[in-house]
Amino acid sequence: MEFISKKGRKIEIREVQEKDYVELRNFINSLVKENTYILKNLPIDKEGELNYVRRCLEEVKRRERVHLVAVYKNKIVGAAEIGRKRFKEKHVGVLGISVRKNYRNEGIGKILMNEVVKRSKKLGIKLIILDVFKINKPAIALYKKLGFKKYAELPKALKHKGRYISALSMYRWVG
Amino acid sequence: MDFISKKGRKIEIREIQEKDYVGLKNLMNSLIRENAYILRNTPITEEEQLKKVKRYLEEIRKKERIYLVATHKGKIIGSVNVERKKFKEKHVGTLGVFVKKNFRNEGIGKALMKEIIKRSKKIGIKLITLDLFKVNKMAFILYKKLGFKKYGELPKALKHKGKYMSMVLMYKWIG
Numbered sequence: 001m002e003f004i005s006k007k008g009r010k011i012e013i014r015e016v017q018e019k020d021y022v023e024l025r026n027f028i029n030s031l032v033k034e035n036t037y038i039l040k041n042l043p044i045d046k047e048g049e050l051n052y053v054r055r056c057l058e059e060v061k062r063r064e065r066v067h068l069v070a071v072y073k074n075k076i077v078g079a080a081e082i083g084r085k086r087f088k089e090k091h092v093g094v095l096g097i098s099v100r101k102n103y104r105n106e107g108i109g110k111i112l113m114n115e116v117v118k119r120s121k122k123l124g125i126k127l128i129i130l131d132v133f134k135i136n137k138p139a140i141a142l143y144k145k146l147g148f149k150k151y152a153e154l155p156k157a158l159k160h161k162g163r164y165i166s167a168l169s170m171y172r173w174v175g
Numbered sequence: 176m177d178f179i180s181k182k183g184r185k186i187e188i189r190e191i192q193e194k195d196y197v198g199l200k201n202l203m204n205s206l207i208r209e210n211a212y213i214l215r216n217t218p219i220t221e222e223e224q225l226k227k228v229k230r231y232l233e234e235i236r237k238k239e240r241i242y243l244v245a246t247h248k249g250k251i252i253g254s255v256n257v258e259r260k261k262f263k264e265k266h267v268g269t270l271g272v273f274v275k276k277n278f279r280n281e282g283i284g285k286a287l288m289k290e291i292i293k294r295s296k297k298i299g300i301k302l303i304t305l306d307l308f309k310v311n312k313m314a315f316i317l318y319k320k321l322g323f324k325k326y327g328e329l330p331k332a333l334k335h336k337g338k339y340m341s342m343v344l345m346y347k348w349i350g
Binding site for chain 2: 039040041042086087088089090091092126127129151152153154155156157158159160169171173
């Protein structure tokens with residue numbers, strides 16, 4: 001699907017493909033370099049990224065994952081994924097989302113989330129959960145707007161820029 | 176280490192070895208048959224368990240996991256493991272503990288947990304987290320006694336015996 005962002009950019013949202021691994025790596029390493037509110041703090045190499053994308057595609061094929069990317073002029077500017085849990089948690093999906101620095105606050109994250117949630121329902125996922133850095137106020141505001149509620153807060157869960165900070169966990173029932 | 180359980184049985188607690196895969200498989204499958212408060216609901220094969228044990232031993236070598244078993248007369252009747260997270264959560268370990276049905280309520284779970292917390296500290300883990308079925312009151316009491324605090328609760332997190340139920344999340348700072 002395509003849409004026009006708040007800043008007037010034409011963004012395409014589509015499923016991840018194997019060839020995306022080069023661009024996906026650039027995207028993720030841009031987030032690592034920025035040291036934004038993500039867990040990763042080490043850059044990923046080409047081989048590692050290819051393996052990761054292949055594993056993701058394998059999971060997509062088995063209907064254990066939905067993985068979307070947002071593309072602007074052939075550049076990946078955002079990604080959203082939901083991985084399904086197993087066994088007695090098979091109805092639960094874990095959501096991860098990220099948007100490239102100069103593309104935030106123009107609605108891309110919101111569209112990605114809506115789309116990934118819609119598709120995960122088709123796999124039978126009924127409960128979506130996510131974790132967020134407590135200091136990431138814009139993200140928390142977005143998740144709340146999309147109907148997510150807080151269910152946990154873990155103190156000192158993360159070490160970010162040399163300091164311990166809390167992680168919040170949120171959920172939304174979509175079943 | 177050896178200790179005498181509340182029922183007077185001599186229990187040994189030691190690190191996992193490759194040959195334990197058969198005993199571990201038997202322990203896990205007895206819990207699955209019982210449909211105890213564990214996530215897994217399909218039996219595990221010997222082959223699968225061996226693969227897991229090999230991976231655990233690799234992780235133990237890299238100080239990314241600690242895995243202990245409790246044995247009685249040479250048979251594995253309990254296990255505990257802490258898996259270290261990565262990146263900005265490197266100081267966090269997630270704990271899982273299991274005791275075979277006829278060996279509960281005699282202090283084995285407590286001894287396993289105390290031992291693994293001690294060993295977790297030595298590899299730099301500072302925060303231990305765990306999840307439990309909300310209906311598992313016995314476990315909750317034990318974790319509280321050991322200094323764990325509740326930090327969240329996720330409704331409908333699990334489907335157990337055909338019913339959705341809540342998961343409780345607890346943590347203990349050991350740093």
